[in-house]
Amino acid sequence: MKKLPLLLTLFFFAGTALLFASEVPTMSKDELKSRLGSNTVVILDVRTGRDWISSEFKIEGAVRAPGDKISQWSKNYTKEQTLVLYCA
């Protein structure tokens, strides 16, 4: 019984994450690979601080776009462009 609040909390966060995630279209690794180099695709690395510094996996040509500064960098792109945001 003691674990019930913990489980409920987990379900709540997992559920809300899925709810929001369903509104954002995702792109598979293979699809992204096939579109790399296209003029209309912009890859944005939204990681900041150590999350970006310590990671070995950085997509070549990706532009750094910190998630908390979306209002600044979003002006640089048009609606015709496909923005691919990645964080891991």
Added chain:
Amino acid sequence: MKSPILLSLTLGCGWLFSPEVLVITGNSAGHLGWLALPLLMLTALLVTVCNRNIHNAQQYAPHHNELSLLGQSIGKGAAATLTIASCLPLLILAATALLVTSGYSFNEVFLYWFPNFGFAFLLLGLLSFVQFLPLVQLQRIQLCFVSLAGLGIVILGVYGSLTPAKKLGIIVQQPEQLSAAPLSSALLLLLFAGSNLYHGKKDSFAAVPLIALLVFLPWMFASLAHVDPQRLADSTIPYMTVSRKILGDSGRQIMGIVVIMGSCAAFTGLSLLCREKLSDLSREKMAPPFLAQSGQRWLLPLLIAIATGICMATGLAGDELLETLLRSALLLWLLYYGVLSFSAALALHKELKTLPLPAYIAPLVLVAAFFYMVFSNPHTKEIPGVIIALLTASGCIAAVWLLIAPNRKDTL
């Protein structure tokens, strides 16, 4: 801390094999080219002279510890402030940064499905538990951390030096790289943070700098032989780039172990440094008695674990601010070390009436390097403000501790 020399030596080497040091050596090699090798030797020589001052001052006056040496030259309040500022912020900020870096290494090198943040917290729990062990056992574990990390760097460095991937020649540095050369040279001093924890036998003050040379000369040589300097200078993880170039995926795995073991060694080394400095403060009646050696085995590691956990959980690791804070904390250690060594030189001057000129110059170079790095870093204009804030906070802690410490009338 009376222990065999090897165990004692591993405490002074804790920070030396951390991922931060690997970044500094990689970036410096990129900016300086082959010049990085003699500059590393010069840096090691400077630190040796500074170590010698401190060591000799304590030999001539055995009742002196680092705190009393500092207190004689800058006053007890300032000495307590500088001591706290040099170790507490460094430990908590470095722990946060290193554990997260270890988490990424584990996730990206060994197990993709294991969350990096989960590993960082797991490691924090494990390392905090280890800190509760008796000192001798802790030193033995530290010996394992340091040996594994050092061995990994040596294997990659020696192998990479013997099998250069490209024709070795004079590297022509780009103007933008050369402009960063003075800062990169000064940064090499930060390799030795916490090395003053080493309490070796007589005339062994060169031990930690010598180990640094033995490990990092081949490593930097291999780095320059395998990777373009521009790439080394720009990379945030030059150690991984070099390892992959030297030994492919095996190199990455060796470096993954180095990063994790090096982080553990740095955490333990800095934690012990902090415990020792706070214990000194307590013995000098400049801090509450519970911070003395016997009382802090449980309390201090617990407080450090909680503080680090809070920093990680609140997302400090994902904030650019962490880099500024960590660099400032490292610079405060450099200031502490330079001032301490100069104080030791002054104490020796009183005893001996004369000292060789390098004994005065070396600590002053360290202090000058501190000011240069505080005001010259083009990426972090906030460093002077952070340094002042950390010194003020440490000053407040020192003042409160002086007020509540017993027999304070004797010490004020």
